[in-house]
Amino acid sequence: xxxxxxxxxxxxxxxxxxxxxxxxxxxxxxxxxxxxxxxxxxxxxxxxxxxxxxxxxxxxxxxxxxxxxxxxxxxxxxxxxxxxxxxxxxxxxxxxxxxxxxxxxxxxxxxxxxxxxxxxxxxxxxxxxxx
Amino acid sequence: xxxxxxxxxxxxxxxxxxxxxxxxxxxxxxxxxxxxxxxxxxxxxxxxxxxxxxxxxxxxxxxxxxxxxxxxxxxxxxxxxxxxxxxxxxxxxxxxxxxxxxxxxxxxxxxxxxxxxxxxxxxxxxxxxxxx
Numbered sequence: 001x002x003x004x005x006x007x008x009x010x011x012x013x014x015x016x017x018x019x020x021x022x023x024x025x026x027x028x029x030x031x032x033x034x035x036x037x038x039x040x041x042x043x044x045x046x047x048x049x050x051x052x053x054x055x056x057x058x059x060x061x062x063x064x065x066x067x068x069x070x071x072x073x074x075x076x077x078x079x080x081x082x083x084x085x086x087x088x089x090x091x092x093x094x095x096x097x098x099x100x101x102x103x104x105x106x107x108x109x110x111x112x113x114x115x116x117x118x119x120x121x122x123x124x125x126x127x128x129x130x131x
Numbered sequence: 132x133x134x135x136x137x138x139x140x141x142x143x144x145x146x147x148x149x150x151x152x153x154x155x156x157x158x159x160x161x162x163x164x165x166x167x168x169x170x171x172x173x174x175x176x177x178x179x180x181x182x183x184x185x186x187x188x189x190x191x192x193x194x195x196x197x198x199x200x201x202x203x204x205x206x207x208x209x210x211x212x213x214x215x216x217x218x219x220x221x222x223x224x225x226x227x228x229x230x231x232x233x234x235x236x237x238x239x240x241x242x243x244x245x246x247x248x249x250x251x252x253x254x255x256x257x258x259x260x261x262x263x
Contacts, residue, residue: 020198022153031132031207038134038167042207061207063134063200065167068151 004033004072016041018064019071023101025049027075028062037066048097054085055093132210138163138200140210146171147201148192153179156192167194 018026018041028044041062048055115121141160148156148169158171174187 021151022198032134032137034133034135040132040134040137040207042204059201060204061202063137063202065194065197065199067195068198 002033002035004037014074015077017071017073017075018069020064021068021070026059026062026064027056028059030072034066037069037072039064039066039069039072048090048093049085050093050096050100052085053088053093055088055090055097057090132207132214135163135165135167137202137206137210138167138169140213141200141202141206144203144206146203149198149200150192150196151198152196155181156187156190158187158190161189164194167197168192169194169197 016030025047026044028041031040031042033039044059044062045056155177158174161170161172163169170191172189174190176185
């Protein structure tokens with residue numbers, strides 16, 4: 001039996017959260033999957049977060065290649081209502097979100113530099129590593 | 132409805148393909164295979180930052196480089212309808228076949244009265260999928 005089979009029952013199509021390797025978070029209804037964890041996600045929205053706010057962008061029907069999936073889980077809609085975040089317009093938050101990503105990238109690069117130059121770690125990433 | 136069957140059904144439909152490196156390709160699907168290799172026509176290519184664009188007449192994308200594909204929302208309904216139609220057609224065709232076989236089957240010598248009739252149990256869980 002496939003590990004995903006417990007997550008998708010045709011009788012109750014729940015809302016699922018998919019996190020991709022590039023950090024994107026997609027919410028949608030899981031319609032199908034295969035042995036590679038390729039996913040079909042219907043009525044998908046992309047969610048971004050920054051500070052104490054979140055925003056959604058409509059994306060529709062997705063076919064995700066399994067390799068890129070980090071996490072897949074059902075969203076508890078009751079608990080979702082209790083999240084102390086406020087929803088704002090996507091284009092309002094988009095800029096802040098990009099800023100967050102850029103800041104994190106800088107931090108990670110600085111960290112990697114110190115680890116490599118002073119702490120004797122090997123270099124990570126580089127050409128081809130992103131594939 | 133497996134993900135790759137959906138892709139197969141998306142032939143000649145517009146779609147957006149994002150690669151693992153962030154580049155996107157907007158175009159119409161010409162062909163695809165079971166490795167998710169695809170060919171697109173009338174393509175608009177965008178770089179990862181989304182600030183440069185190229186127009187490409189036709190292109191081939193290796194399946195292993197794909198992150199995801201976005202296909203028209205209506206595709207899922209269209210495929211479901213198509214499947215139901217195919218199932219109905221299959222059902223009626225099979226129905227006539229079975230009754231024919233039954234007619235011929237009556238020729239075989241009868242087993243003991245009241246004993247367990249028929250061969251292996253038919254129906255039940257095996258056979259056609261749930262149409263996912």
